[in-house]
Amino acid sequence: MKVCDITGKRVRIGNNVSHANNKTKRTFTPNLQKKKFYIPEEDAWVTLKVSTNALKTIDKYGISEVFKKMAKGKKF
Numbered sequence: 376m377k378v379c380d381i382t383g384k385r386v387r388i389g390n391n392v393s394h395a396n397n398k399t400k401r402t403f404t405p406n407l408q409k410k411k412f413y414i415p416e417e418d419a420w421v422t423l424k425v426s427t428n429a430l431k432t433i434d435k436y437g438i439s440e441v442f443k444k445m446a447k448g449k450k451f
Contacts, residue, residue: 377404381429381441412438 378385384405390398406427411420416439425433433441 377407378424379405379407379426379429380423381425381432381445384426384428414438414442 376385386405387403389401389403391401392398407424408427408430409422409424410430411422412433413420429441
């Protein structure tokens with residue numbers, strides 16, 4: 376399933392709209408990347424499926440801080 380492990384972003388449904396205003400269904404998929412992260416506190420590698428937006432968040436706050444916030448049940 377295409378869901379980000381950090382932000383919870385998932386596939387959205389919308390319409391293609393032509394010049395004649397004809398509408399056909401389409402999907403908007405999140406830009407997901409499979410990435411391995413090293414967690415020094417646990418001395419372990421973790422593989423996550425994350426969106427590129429989540430990668431920027433991890434770069435900003437660090438993987439440990441993101442996991443702490445996720446443990447509290449909050450999403451970024």
